Amino acid sequence: MLSVQRGRNPVEYHFLKKASLRLLTVVVLVASALSGCQAPRPGFPDVPELSRRVALSPGDVVNIQFSYTPQLNETQTIRPDGFISLQLVGEVHIWGKTPAEVRDLLIERYEPHLKDADIAVIVRSLRNRRVFVGGQVMKPGVVQMPGDLTTLEAIMEAGGFDLREADVRNVVVIRHKGDKRHGYLLDLDPVLMGETTQPFYLEMKDIVYVSRTRIAEVIQWVDQHINQLVPQTGFTYSIGVGNQKHPATIGVDTSAR
Numbered sequence: 001m002l003s004v005q006r007g008r009n010p011v012e013y014h015f016l017k018k019a020s021l022r023l024l025t026v027v028v029l030v031a032s033a034l035s036g037c038q039a040p041r042p043g044f045p046d047v048p049e050l051s052r053r054v055a056l057s058p059g060d061v062v063n064i065q066f067s068y069t070p071q072l073n074e075t076q077t078i079r080p081d082g083f084i085s086l087q088l089v090g091e092v093h094i095w096g097k098t099p100a101e102v103r104d105l106l107i108e109r110y111e112p113h114l115k116d117a118d119i120a121v122i123v124r125s126l127r128n129r130r131v132f133v134g135g136q137v138m139k140p141g142v143v144q145m146p147g148d149l150t151t152l153e154a155i156m157e158a159g160g161f162d163l164r165e166a167d168v169r170n171v172v173v174i175r176h177k178g179d180k181r182h183g184y185l186l187d188l189d190p191v192l193m194g195e196t197t198q199p200f201y202l203e204m205k206d207i208v209y210v211s212r213t214r215i216a217e218v219i220q221w222v223d224q225h226i227n228q229l230v231p232q233t234g235f236t237y238s239i240g241v242g243n244q245k246h247p248a249t250i251g252v253d254t255s256a257r
Helices: 010-036 099-110 151-157 214-233
Strands: 061-066 074-077 083-086 090-093 119-125 130-135 141-144 166-177 180-186 207-212 236-240 249-253
Touching: 061 083, 061 099, 074 083, 090 099, 099 119, 130 151, 151 166, 151 207
Parallel strands: 130 207
Antiparallel strands: 061 074, 061 119, 083 090, 130 141, 166 180, 166 207, 236 249
8 A cells, every 4th residue: 555645845756756666666576575475484393292301400409318317318409510419329410310210320329328228309499490582572581481381381471472573473492402403483373363283392491582574574674774765855664564364565655854
């Protein structure tokens, strides 16, 4: 939709109108191309199923309790190298193990020293149970995850989408596994429209990035490159953001300067 208002100087207006309409045609073509097609979806791996395996990591605090020898009870914070130090058995590496796996390991290590090595491993705090949310959300930053947490829930904890610029169809989750990074590309538009979908559960230290819409990039380009001409031409350009049912429109206002 193109709307034009006449300026004070007819001669100047006629000259600027012809030049600006040529420039506007280019912008309309770019905006139409970008808003009319979906962003390419690279070969991201399939969405993984929820893993309920809670592995310990540095900074976590655990209680080691002995049923028949309470004098050996310990409260330990896992060191950066993944070890804890216990009486009788010394250094024990527990980074990456579940509490149940640590219990089995300690029973094995203490059997030569105790007649009845009945041990309980109780997790007091999980320091790294958090994710990071950035991009086009209202409050980017760290989100704590005391339990199961979906991508959409994490985004809502970060204030929700910035609806002016967020591309809900292209939300990226970056996950670290060992020395590699894995990326998952999510389309959250169906669930926001009330459809039943499979939730994507996050793991600790995941990074959630909400991409920017392509039409938002066009708006920024128009603002940076076209509206800078306003003091010289007397024209301003504006783009209204729409969707597939209501496509983007670009307008021209020729207010006098």
